[in-house]
Amino acid sequence: MTALAPASGNRPLHTISFEGTAAWRGTPVRTQVRILTARSVRDLVLDRRLLAMSMVEPLLMLVAFGQVFSALARAPGFPPGVRYIDFLMPALLLTTALHSGVQAGMGIADDTRSGMLDRLRSLPIRPGSVLLARSVAGLARAVLRLAVLLAFASALFGYRPFAHPAGLLAAVALSLTVGWSLGWVFTALACWIERTEPLYAAAGLLMFPLTFASNAFVPIGQLPPWLRWTAGLNPVTHGINATRDLCLSGAVGTGALSAALTSLAIAAVTAPVAARGLNRPH
Template sequence: MTLTAPPRARPARGEGSREAGLATQLGVLTGRSLRALVLDPRLVVASMLGPLLMLATFSQLFGGVARAPGFPRDVRYIDFLVPAIMVTSAMQAAFNTAVGLTQEMGNGIIARFRSMPVRPGSVLLARSLADAIRCAIQQLILLALSAALLGFRPGGGVPGALAAAAVALAVSCCLGWIFIAIACWIRSAEIVQGVAGLATFPLIFASNAFVPADGLPGWLQAVVRVNPVTYGIEATRGLALGEPALADALTALAISGAVGLAAAALAVRGFQRRT
């Protein structure tokens, strides 16, 4: 009589899938978020209209600031402005990501992910990674168009401009978790858009983006100095202008990283609570 081993029980659906690796989950989910960009490159073109319009408008409205006391010497206003727009445009992209995430939570796509063996943080981190890739493309296009159309000539040359783009991208991706956290705690896309827009206003305009902080009223200078975006703009601007900015860059990355980690923890908690 031949004895055969009993067949091994099949693992339940999803059992052991979590051990398949965070990298695999991130790759699949990030690719899904980027698919719309590949299928319709006009999304990149449309996203560039806002930053270019801001550059063209503000360079004309505030061009006289370059002659005011306290403005950096031998620096044209367009060279002063472009690094700030690099940071603020990436922040705007994070704002749009938050609105899209809220819509997906409402239409059931995220609930479907939660029925699969997918780590909760993977969905949010993949969103952030897709946003970073999209913003990197936008940064390069913005630099090229600013140089070709608006005469942007950074003192740091091409290496300084690329380093500035890298810092702007890192800072904005960290601070972008603020908007992801808002999306994870609020169910309505309209309310998310309003709250995130309200948060965007002081982050961008209560900073040194458009004028030097030293030329602002005392109370506003105090607000500027506690605004994490200020440090990102200072580092980005210093690198683009060819100034010694290593300390500023490290400070900006440390501050934005701390804010991003706190916001990410809050986002994951809200995501788990909603789904």
């Protein structure tokens, strides 16, 4: 009778050995990522409540902030000739993409709580495939949410970006890049924090300054000096600046390249941290 080689702790089996046969190394990484991504996307699409809540959240922010802060368009220091909805939408594009990145990390926590992660560890699946699949699924969710957000902003508020459609597409691409990259920070947190309650608390504490200590809702010049200094260090601020430039003028300057490269550098640092956290003995 053939026997499976025992696993070491709870680490995933990268190879499975049989007596008298060559070791089986499992499917290629691209196949693992494709199958696991399809699973995550399918869970989102088939769960109507989860899908509805994913779509409603950015729409609530659009209506709430679009109405509450609309008077800021008449305040001194606000960009002349720009409606508040035109100022707000680029920020919502980026923050909505970022929230989708956060939810990708939360998906890792849900898999831990449900026991799915332990089942995956017993299979010849690389930890990076699990993380990358969740991240790609979060990116797909972000694309869907941004499409719905733009459609409602156009229908309800008459949002029309000043730039050529190519500028809007570039702004969406930049928002997805920044949101996907920064989402790896939350994925790393999910891999190292075992309990879901502290994870949700930590994610909320981190999202608050990223969103509100920025120029998302008011021009940075209208912030108090100390908050203006903090916003200048916030990568979300630079991403929103570049996204606004793309939406309002279609200009692709050094700001867009800098925002993308900075975010990708953060992902390059935090993704290996997440993989080590997922692969450590439990």
